[in-house]
Amino acid sequence: MVSEYDLPCSECGDSLVRAEVTTADGSTLTVAECRSCGGRYYPESTLQQI
Ligand SMILES: [Zn+2]
Numbered sequence: 758m759v760s761e762y763d764l765p766c767s768e769c770g771d772s773l774v775r776a777e778v779t780t781a782d783g784s785t786l787t788v789a790e791c792r793s794c795g796g797r798y799y800p801e802s803t804l805q806q807i
Pocket of ligand 1 (some may be wrong): 766767768769770771791792793794795796
């Protein structure tokens, strides 16, 4: 099974890394973040937590 973390950034093609972000309500989400352009991608597993 391919996860979002295994996919390249759709903006610049660089690899994505896991990053945690804090939402406005104080909860923490794990996202896939591009270190090159700052793009963030929300995996389906993260969206299901909301
Ligand atoms: Zn990028």
